Amino acid sequence: MGENEDDKHVLDHGLGSTIRKGKTFETIDPRTEEVLARVAEGDKEDVDLAVKAARHAFDNGPWPRLPGVERRRILLKFADLIDENVEELAAIDTLDAGNLYAFAKGQYIHGAASAIRFYAGAADKIHGETLKMARELQGYTLIEPVGVAGLITPWNFPSTMFALKVGPALAAGCTVVVKPAEQTPLSALYFAHLAKKAGVPDGVINVVTGYGATAGAAISSHMDIDMISFTGSTVTGHRIMQAAATSNLKSVCLELGGKSPFIIFKDVDLEKIVPLALLGCLYNQGQICVAGSRVFVQEEIYDEFLVKLEEQLKKWVVGDPFDSNVHQGPQVDKKQYDKVLSYIELGKKQGATLFSGGKAFSDRKGYYIEPTIFTDVKDDMAIATDEIFGPVMSVMKFKTVEEVIKRANCTKYGLAAGVMTNDLNIANTVSRSIKAGTIWINCYFAFDDDLPVGGYKMSGFGKDMGMDALQKYLKTKSVATPIYNSPWL
Known part of the structure; x- marks a missing residue:
C-alpha cells in the first residue's frame, strides 16, 4: 500500500x-x-x-x-x-x-x-x-x-x-x-x-x-x-x-485491560513451569491483555524458580520479528516503547529489585526493550497494579493458598489467571476463588474457538x-x- x-x-x-x-x-x-x-x-x-x-x-x-x-x-x-x-x-x-x-x-x-x-x-x-x-x-x-x-x-x-x-x-x-x-x-x-x-x-x-x-x-x-x-x-x-x-x-x-496473576505452587515441576511463566509474560513483547505479569511463587521453591528463570532468560532472543530464531520483537510504536521504559524506571524508584533487563537496546533501530524481571515487588507498586503492556514481570513470594488468593484478587482487573499445581483440591479451590473471566490450570494462553474469553471487574x-x-x-x-x-x- x-x-x-x-x-x-x-x-x-x-x-x-x-x-x-x-x-x-x-x-x-x-x-x-x-x-x-x-x-x-x-x-x-x-x-x-x-x-x-x-x-x-x-x-x-x-x-x-x-x-x-x-x-x-x-x-x-x-x-x-x-x-x-x-x-x-x-x-x-x-x-x-x-x-x-x-x-x-x-x-x-x-x-x-x-x-x-x-x-x-x-x-x-x-x-x-x-x-x-x-x-x-x-x-x-x-x-x-x-x-x-x-x-x-x-x-x-x-x-x-x-x-x-x-x-x-x-x-x-x-x-x-x-x-x-x-x-x-x-x-x-x-x-x-x-x-x-x-x-x-x-x-x-x-x-x-x-x-x-x-x-x-x-x-x-x-x-x-x-x-x-x-x-x-x-x-x-x-x-x-x-x-x-x-x-x-x-x-x-x-x-x-488486565493484570493477570500467574500462581506457582510448590508441588510443580519447575523445568516445565518456568518456561511457561516466561512465555506467559513476554509473549508478543508482553503486549497481550491476559499477560501473566504478576508471578506469585510459593516460598519453598522461590529461590529455585529464580535460578531457573535466569537460565531461561539466557536463551531468550530479542530481534527482528522476521527471524525465526527470535522470541521477542519490538514494541508496536514509540508511545508504547516510552511507556514501558517509564514503568521500568518507576519500578526501580519505588524500591523493587531489578533482577534482569531494565533497558532499551541502544545499538539498533526499532522499539526493542530487554525482557525485564523485578523481584521484591510489593502489591501496591505501580508495576504490580498497572497494566504495562510490555515485557515486564513482577515476581512475588507467598506462603499459603489463602494468602495468594487474596493477593491475586487485589487488583481492579479480572481478565485471566494461571494456576500451576498438581494438587486437584488446590486447583479447584483457587480457580473458583479467583475473580477473573478465564482460569488456566497448568497451561497458559490456552485459547480455542469454542472457549469464551472476557473479563470481570474493570x-x-x-x-x-x-x-x-x-x-x-x-x-x-x-x-x-x-x-x-x-x-x-
Whole structure:
C-alpha cells in the first residue's frame, strides 16, 4: 500500500467512498522506525458515510435476509481466501504490528480463518423457541441480528481481533463498521478486500481507518449504530460507554485491560513451569491483555524458580520479528516503547529489585526493550497494579493458598489467571476463588474457538470467542397469538 489513489479510500466496498478531506496518516514499521505506508485518515464525516452504507445494506440488502446456509457458504469461502493469502497477511502484521512472522504465519492468520469457519458453522443454526404458555396463547421467539455493529479493534493482534469480531457479527446477519487501531490499520483493509472476493455483499463490511479520538469516537456516539464491540484500554472503554449512553443507548461489549496473576505452587515441576511463566509474560513483547505479569511463587521453591528463570532468560532472543530464531520483537510504536521504559524506571524508584533487563537496546533501530524481571515487588507498586503492556514481570513470594488468593484478587482487573499445581483440591479451590473471566490450570494462553474469553471487574464485560460471542450480535423478539376460541378473540 504505497502512496497512491487507493490510499485515499475507505474500503467500505459498499459506496466506494473516498476520505472526504483527503487526509492521510503514517503507519510506522516498529522494527526500523521508518514510515511503512500512508493510510486514509477517516473522521466523523467518513464514519457517517460508512454507517449509511452499513445501514442501507442491513435495511435493504440481502445479507440479513439470506438463508443461514448461504451466509455460511460465503464465510467459508472468506476463510479459504484468508488461508490462501497467509504469507501476505502474516507479513503485513509483522511489518505493521511487530508480530513474530513465524507465529503470524503459523498461528495467527490460520487462527483468523479458523474463527471465521467456526462462526460460519453457526450461521444456519440460529433459531428461537416455541413456548408453552400458561394462558390461552401460542408463543414463540425470533432471534434476529442486532443491526449495524461498530467494531473497534486493538493493535496487538490485528488479524486475530478482526476475525473474532467480524466472524460472529456476519454469521448473525449484522453489517459492520470496523475501525482498526491507528497503529495497525493495514491487515483490516486486506481482509475487507478478501471478503469482497468471497462474495460478501456491498456495504456489509466497512473499514474506516483513522484515530480513536475522531473516527473511534464518531462510531461510539453514532445514532445509527446499534451496538459496539471494543477491545482495548480500560480508559477508552469508559469513554465508549459514556458515548453509547448519551447517544442511543446502544449495547456495548468491552474487553479491556488486565493484570493477570500467574500462581506457582510448590508441588510443580519447575523445568516445565518456568518456561511457561516466561512465555506467559513476554509473549508478543508482553503486549497481550491476559499477560501473566504478576508471578506469585510459593516460598519453598522461590529461590529455585529464580535460578531457573535466569537460565531461561539466557536463551531468550530479542530481534527482528522476521527471524525465526527470535522470541521477542519490538514494541508496536514509540508511545508504547516510552511507556514501558517509564514503568521500568518507576519500578526501580519505588524500591523493587531489578533482577534482569531494565533497558532499551541502544545499538539498533526499532522499539526493542530487554525482557525485564523485578523481584521484591510489593502489591501496591505501580508495576504490580498497572497494566504495562510490555515485557515486564513482577515476581512475588507467598506462603499459603489463602494468602495468594487474596493477593491475586487485589487488583481492579479480572481478565485471566494461571494456576500451576498438581494438587486437584488446590486447583479447584483457587480457580473458583479467583475473580477473573478465564482460569488456566497448568497451561497458559490456552485459547480455542469454542472457549469464551472476557473479563470481570474493570476488565470489561461480554465475551469474544465461543458461542457466547455470537449472542451479543443477536436480539430476541417475542411473539404471542391467541389460540382459536380463546377469550382473547
